[in-house]
Amino acid sequence: xxxxxxxxxxxxxxxxxxxxxxxxxxxxxxxxxxxxxxxxxxxxxxxxxxxxxxxxxxxxxxxxxxxxxxxxxxxxxxxxxxxxxxxxxxxxxxxxxxxxxxxxxxxxxxxxxxxxxxxxxxxxxxxxxxxxxxxxxxxxxxxxxxxxxxxxxxxxxxxxxxxxxxxxxxxxxxxxxxxxxxxxxxxxxxxxxxxxxxxxxxxxxxxxxxxxxxxxxxxxxxxxxxxxxxxxxxxxxxxxxxxxxxxxxxxxxxxxxxxxxxxxxxxxxxxxxxxxxxxxxxxxxxxxxxxxxxxxxxxxxxxxxxxxxxxxxxxxxxxxxxxxxxxxxxxxxxxxxxxxxxxxxxxxxxxxxxxxxxxxxxxxxxxxxxxxxxxxxxxxxxxxxxxxxxxxxxxxxxxxxxxxxxxxxxxxxxxxxxxxxxxxxxxxxxxxxxxxxxxxxxxxxxxxxxxxxxxxxxxxxxxxxxxxxxxxxxxxxxxxxxxxxxxxxxxxxxxxxxx
Amino acid sequence: xxxxxxxxxxxxxxxxxxxxxxxxxxxxxxxxxxxxxxxxxxxxxxxxxxxxxxxxxxxxxxxxxxxxxxxxxxxxxxxxxxxxxxxxxxxxxxxxxxxxxxxxxxxxxxxxxxxxxxxxxxxxxxxxxxxxxxxxxxxxxxxxxxxxxxxxxxxxxxxxxxxxxxxxxxxxxxxxxxxxxxxxxxxxxxxxxxxxxxxxxxxxxxxxxxxxxxxxxxxxxxxxxxxxxxxxxxxxxxxxxxxxxxxxxxxxxxxxxxxxxxxxxxxxxxxxxxxxxxxxxxxxxxxxxxxxxxxxxxxxxxxxxxxxx
Numbered sequence: 001x002x003x004x005x006x007x008x009x010x011x012x013x014x015x016x017x018x019x020x021x022x023x024x025x026x027x028x029x030x031x032x033x034x035x036x037x038x039x040x041x042x043x044x045x046x047x048x049x050x051x052x053x054x055x056x057x058x059x060x061x062x063x064x065x066x067x068x069x070x071x072x073x074x075x076x077x078x079x080x081x082x083x084x085x086x087x088x089x090x091x092x093x094x095x096x097x098x099x100x101x102x103x104x105x106x107x108x109x110x111x112x113x114x115x116x117x118x119x120x121x122x123x124x125x126x127x128x129x130x131x132x133x134x135x136x137x138x139x140x141x142x143x144x145x146x147x148x149x150x151x152x153x154x155x156x157x158x159x160x161x162x163x164x165x166x167x168x169x170x171x172x173x174x175x176x177x178x179x180x181x182x183x184x185x186x187x188x189x190x191x192x193x194x195x196x197x198x199x200x201x202x203x204x205x206x207x208x209x210x211x212x213x214x215x216x217x218x219x220x221x222x223x224x225x226x227x228x229x230x231x232x233x234x235x236x237x238x239x240x241x242x243x244x245x246x247x248x249x250x251x252x253x254x255x256x257x258x259x260x261x262x263x264x265x266x267x268x269x270x271x272x273x274x275x276x277x278x279x280x281x282x283x284x285x286x287x288x289x290x291x292x293x294x295x296x297x298x299x300x301x302x303x304x305x306x307x308x309x310x311x312x313x314x315x316x317x318x319x320x321x322x323x324x325x326x327x328x329x330x331x332x333x334x335x336x337x338x339x340x341x342x343x344x345x346x347x348x349x350x351x352x353x354x355x356x357x358x359x360x361x362x363x364x365x366x367x368x369x370x371x372x373x374x375x376x377x378x379x380x381x382x383x384x385x386x387x388x389x390x391x392x393x394x395x396x397x398x399x400x401x402x403x404x405x406x407x408x409x410x411x412x413x414x415x416x417x418x419x420x421x422x423x424x425x426x427x428x429x430x431x432x433x434x435x436x437x438x439x440x441x442x443x444x445x446x447x448x449x450x451x452x453x454x455x456x457x458x459x460x461x462x463x464x465x466x467x468x469x470x471x472x473x474x475x476x477x478x479x480x481x482x483x484x485x486x487x488x489x490x491x492x493x494x495x496x497x498x499x
Numbered sequence: 500x501x502x503x504x505x506x507x508x509x510x511x512x513x514x515x516x517x518x519x520x521x522x523x524x525x526x527x528x529x530x531x532x533x534x535x536x537x538x539x540x541x542x543x544x545x546x547x548x549x550x551x552x553x554x555x556x557x558x559x560x561x562x563x564x565x566x567x568x569x570x571x572x573x574x575x576x577x578x579x580x581x582x583x584x585x586x587x588x589x590x591x592x593x594x595x596x597x598x599x600x601x602x603x604x605x606x607x608x609x610x611x612x613x614x615x616x617x618x619x620x621x622x623x624x625x626x627x628x629x630x631x632x633x634x635x636x637x638x639x640x641x642x643x644x645x646x647x648x649x650x651x652x653x654x655x656x657x658x659x660x661x662x663x664x665x666x667x668x669x670x671x672x673x674x675x676x677x678x679x680x681x682x683x684x685x686x687x688x689x690x691x692x693x694x695x696x697x698x699x700x701x702x703x704x705x706x707x708x709x710x711x712x713x714x715x716x717x718x719x720x721x722x723x724x725x726x727x728x729x730x731x732x733x734x735x736x737x738x739x740x741x742x743x744x745x746x747x748x749x750x751x752x753x754x755x756x757x758x759x760x761x762x763x764x765x766x767x768x769x770x771x772x773x774x775x776x777x778x779x780x781x782x783x784x785x786x787x788x789x790x791x792x793x794x795x796x797x798x799x800x801x802x803x804x805x806x807x808x
Contacts, residue, residue, distance in 0.1 A: 053679075073681040089676035091669045093798065101662070102669050103680050 002029050003062070004157055004188045005050070005081075010059035012045055019045040020056070021212045027157065027205075032179060032189045034199040034220060036232055037209035038429035039401035040387065043192050046209070047159055050190075051083050052076035064156075074105060082150035083159040084143065092135035096145050099134055103149040120151050124178045139288060140171040147178065158182065159190045162427075164198055168287045169457060169490055176202050194232070194429050196225045197458075210234050233431030242441055245465055248278030251449050252330075252418050253311045259298060267291040267473040269298070274468065274475060276418065276449040281440065283464030284453045284475070287493055291473035292422065292453050293335070299420050299451075300332045301325045312418060326355065331416035333407050335423045335453075337400060341407045344396035348388065351395050352377045352410060360414075376413065384409035385435060401428040408436050412443055419443065422453040437463060457489065469493055506635050508752055513644050514710060516741075516748030518543070518702040520647040522726035523733070523740045524654050525698025530730055531658060532691035533671035533799035537593025538578050539699050540723025541600020546571040546700030548604040551707040551714040554616045564619075564643070564704055571700020572693050574600055579692040583685045586803050597723065605716040615712045619643065641709050643701070648741070650698065655737035667691060671797030674804040684804050699723065721774060728777045732784065735795045750776050 007025040011018065020042045027033045037043045048054040050061070052070030061068045063079055070076040073083075090099050100117060101107055117130045126144040134142060143163065150158055160179075164172045179189055179202060191203055199206055200220045208215040208231050215231050223231075230236060257272040269291050276282050286292060297303045298310075301322035310318045312330055322332065334340035342351045353373050356362050362373050377391035384405045388398055395403060404427065411419060424440065425433035440463060444450050453470075454460050460467055461481075469476040469492035476492045522539050529536050550567035554560060578596050581587045619641060622628075627638040658664040667687050670677045674684045702722070707714055725747055733739035754769040762769075 073679075077681075085679060089673070089679045091672040091676060093672045093795065094665070094669060098665055098669075102665060102677075102682075107662070 002065075003027060004029050004064065006062040007046070007050065008060050008062075010046065010049060010056045010061070012049060012054065012056050018212045020049070022059075023209065023212070023214045025207045025217070027188050027190060030183050030186050030188060031205060032183050032191055032203045034203035034206035035190055035192045035209070036194065036196075036199060036206055036228065038194065038232055038431055039399050039427070040211075041209040041232070042212040043209055044161075047083070047161065047190070047192065050076070051081060051159060077105060077153055080154065080156035081159065082153050082155035082157070083161070084146045084150055084163060085161055090134050090142055090145060092133075094134060095130065096128055096132050096134060096137075097130040099145060100130075100149045100152060104152055116152065117148060120148050124151065124181055125174065126178060140167050143167070143175075151182075155187055157188045157190060159192070161192045162194075163191070164193065164195060168455075168493060170494055172198070196228045196430070199228070200225065208232055229430045232429070235431070242445070242465070245279065246447070247280045248447060250275050251278050251313055252276040252451070255309055255311070257298065257305060257309050259294065259305065261294055267294055269294055269473045272475040276451060278417075278449055279444055279447045280466060281444045281450045281452065281464045282466045282468070283460035284451070284468050284470050285457055285460050285489055285493060286455065286470035288455055290471050292470060294473070295470065296334060296420070296422050296453060300334060329414070329417040331411040331414055331419050333411050333419070333421040333424060335426065337403050337407060338396055342395040342403060345394060347392045347394055348381075348406060349373050349377050349391040352380070352391070355410060380406060380409035380413060383413070384439070385432065401432055404428050405432055405436065408439065412439050415443070415446070416448055418449045418451070420451045420453075423455065424452060425456065425459060461486075502632065506632065508756065509636055510640070511752040511755070512745060512748045513640055515751045516744035517641070517644050517647045517709075518705040518722055519726050519729060519744040519747060520651060520740055521702030521705060522699045522723055523729040523744065524647075524651050524737060525695035525702075526726055527730045527733065527735060527737060527740060528654055528658070528667070529691045529695035530800055531671045531735060531797055532667050532688045533674055533797050533802065533804070534582065534688050534692060535589045535593065535801040536575070536578055536596070536692060536695055537590060537727065538575065538596025538600065539695075539726050540719055540721065541597035542571045542574050542696050542699035543600075543703035543706075543719045543723045544604045544717070545574050545600045546703030547707040547718055548608045548714060549700070550704030551608075551611060551616060554708055555611065555614055558617065560619045560708065563708055564701065567700040567704030567708075568697045569700070571696040571698070571703065573696070575692050575696020575699070578696075579689045582803075583689050583692070586805060589801050589803070601717060608714050608716065611714045612716070614714065616708070618712050619708050643705055643709060646701075651737050651741055658737065671799055674799045674802070678804070688804070699726075702726070725773065725777050728781055731781055735797065747773050747776065
């Protein structure tokens with residue numbers, strides 16, 4: 001068997017931190033190879049080295065059997081390595097065709113590319129319209145643009161960084177069809193992910209990193225999902241289970257909420273009704289862009305609603321702002337970490353203070369007691385395993401997963417009566433996700449109600465006893481899991497989309 | 500209205516608009532690359548002074564125009580260096596550049612305030628220029644007026660018809676993504692800023708080499724700021740710059756004529772008109788577009804690019 005890419009003993013340090021410590025990885029011709037690891041395991045560093053945007057301190061690489069030391073992404077692309085980034089590197093104000101041309105070296109504007117794009121679009125089932133402006137496209141369509149952009153370089157290795165984190169189940173299976181076809185046509189794929197069931201489904205080999213070191217390379221089908229996860233995090237995972245679901249009286253209800261969107265690309269919410277009991281975990285599944293942001297905005301109180309629509313604990317809260325809602329013990333974890341959930345340029349301590357309810361005694365007569373603030377921060381940092389030197393670090397300096405742990409912890413230690421959370425484990429690795437899920441369950445067991453809005457269907461299925469689907473701004477009735485099950489949910493998720 | 504008055508108003512408008520077209524089309528390219536350079540006024544005034552000095556000493560309009568162009572470029576290179584390599588705040592640096600340009604030119608131009616020069620003349624093409632009405636309006640304008648229109652076309656062609664132009668737009672839209680693909684953000688922006696400086700210098704030179712044959716401290720009188728407003732007015736689309744410049748040029752000329760007609764409004768109010776119009780148009784544009792996403796606004800405008808890898 002020939003290797004397309006051989007990576008041997010790569011080491012890369014940032015100061016004292018060894019991001020990659022003697023890592024090796026071999027990718028076979030025409031294979032789909034998984035790179036697994038938690039946040040901070042060194043996946044991105046390794047990939048950047050392969051893609052030429054970072055230089056290793058030591059170690060060597062072979063491409064097609066000969067030495068390979070790329071000094072820039074240009075060089076990597078010349079050799080036939082292409083990459084689809086996790087945070088898409090697309091230009092919103094430009095058309096699909098312009099975006100594709102930008103990523104291709106040595107292609108001018110005059111050459112007519114439309115046909116070429118459509119050819120690949122057809123061949124690999126990647127449906128796009130070259131003349132559309134990217135800013136108007138859905139996330140899935142944007143990813144298709146990125147993939148086609150890569151395919152036009154006729155790559156022999158395609159690197160995909162967490163490609164499914166933003167896709168619907170249908171889009172994921174479409175993507176897998178495309179990837180298998182690509183591998184059959186001779187293009188190897190390096191598939192970075194922490195979604196283990198996907199890796200087991202599509203990858204023929206997996207390399208697992210932990211703390212910058214190689215754990216092992218294995219065939220993913222030979223291990224269970226749990227085994228793989230434990231290799232990634234280096235310790236045992238606890239099973240999720242709600243011991244006894246004890247629901248009390250109604251605590252929160254939405255009554256026939258309708259709200260037109262302010263944004264011309266937004267979604268209008270139509271006639272949404274929902275009731276939460278104490279101690280229950282309710283999930284709202286759905287594809288991004290079906291009204292989640294708009295709904296969240298109203299629930300948090302960033303935008304007021306009419307009276308007689310939102311009730312919490314006997315109060316009509318429609319006109320209360322988010323601070324006033326927090327005073328009533330309603331807490332929120334919005335999806336957008338930097339911006340809505342935390343102030344990027346402020347420290348964790350300061351961010352801790354900003355979402356405080358009055359009862360926390362962090363201030364006396366409006367003078368801040370930093371010692372008390374920092375005891376709260378420390379508690380969150382230790383309870384939720386936030387990787388940071390201290391509470392004085394700026395929020396934006398934390399990795400996405402770490403910041404998410406901090407934000408979840410910040411809300412959970414308040415023991416809210418109602419927690420509304422959007423995408424609780426987005427971009428968080430398996431170990432931490434497990435932690436967050438357990439904390440949520442523990443909170444519900446103590447009698448709090450939790451509303452989870454998530455695109456991660458597995459998450460919703462494992463946590464929630466009542467599941468609704470949001471599609472085109474309409475909320476479905478609770479899905480009867482025993483009777484209709486997953487199929488019904490998938491149907492409802494795409495139901496709004498006529499295609 | 501008689502024919503000669505009409506022609507003189509139209510020619511007056513082209514003369515009043517041209518410096519705005521130069522300065523605005525330069526700034527448009529700069530802003531399309533994602534950089535906000537508020538130093539247009541300062542770059543213009545330096546161009547105006549240098550053009551004047553070189554014309555005064557050599558009598559060569561070519562050298563004078565070239566000097567103004569290079570002068571604008573030189574002073575913009577300070578801005579480019581500070582914002583692109585030292586990552587200074589663009590707003591503050593741009594304001595400083597304007598103040599610096601105004602002060603420097605006032606100081607360096609002290610010896611020239613009493614002098615006059617020979618203006619650059621409008622062209623005269625045999626036959627064509629002699630056609631009634633069309634001749635004077637189309638075929639006998641100042642050569643720099645034609646140059647300004649050509650520059651607008653070239654900027655449009657560059658932005659929409661070349662790969663480099665596409666890359667420049669992509670950098671203005673999302674500099675991190677452009678960097679990730681491997682395009683040199685700093686180099687593109689540096690060049691764009693220099694181009695903007697050169698155009699502002701030309702715009703300034705137009706004032707001292709075509710409009711009036713003298714040098715006066717602060718003679719740009721806020722045109723750099725109007726040019727900045729014009730870029731927004733034009734929604735960052737090159738050809739709309741011409742439209743906007745004619746509008747503002749027109750108001751300038753009409754208020755001059757109005758002063759001549761002894762309208763009983765004090766001259767100060769009339770002189771305010773072009774500036775008032777700038778404010779009113781910008782505000783009303785914003786109100787009209789309030790809830791619309793404008794795809795031509797460069798997303799990265801004014802944001803500092805700091806490469807992390």
